[in-house]
Amino acid sequence: MESVKCPYCEEYVAIYPEERDHCEDKEIYECPNCSKNFEVLAELILKYSVVGKADCLNGANHKWEPQFGVPKIHFRGKYICEDCSATKQVKEELATKEEWREYYTKGCEE
Numbered sequence: 001m002e003s004v005k006c007p008y009c010e011e012y013v014a015i016y017p018e019e020r021d022h023c024e025d026k027e028i029y030e031c032p033n034c035s036k037n038f039e040v041l042a043e044l045i046l047k048y049s050v051v052g053k054a055d056c057l058n059g060a061n062h063k064w065e066p067q068f069g070v071p072k073i074h075f076r077g078k079y080i081c082e083d084c085s086a087t088k089q090v091k092e093e094l095a096t097k098e099e100w101r102e103y104y105t106k107g108c109e110e
């Protein structure tokens, strides 16, 4: 939850993002302390943080981990690097057309 300072009485006023109309970036708030209205401007603040060491971005090999998800057949043969966002597909492991056809005829059992 965010809060802003009332420009009149300098009390902190809680902002509830879920009550906001997302088409508007400005909204009128009433200070619960002094009952004055003021406009609140919503700003998206981009935060940066380090994900961690990524040796693969410094010349080492990617640490490939198999991807999991539903349906399984869709993720087979797909890998994602543990250290960075790189992905790869191993063609030989990907589901074949026949397997997809079987999957669709059987329905979503997985």
Ligand SMILES: [Zn+2]
Pocket: 006, 007, 008, 009, 010, 011, 031, 032, 033, 034, 035, 036
């Ligand atoms: Zn106030």
Ligand SMILES: [Zn+2]
Pocket: 054, 056, 057, 061, 062, 063, 081, 082, 083, 084, 085, 086
């Ligand atoms: Zn990587």
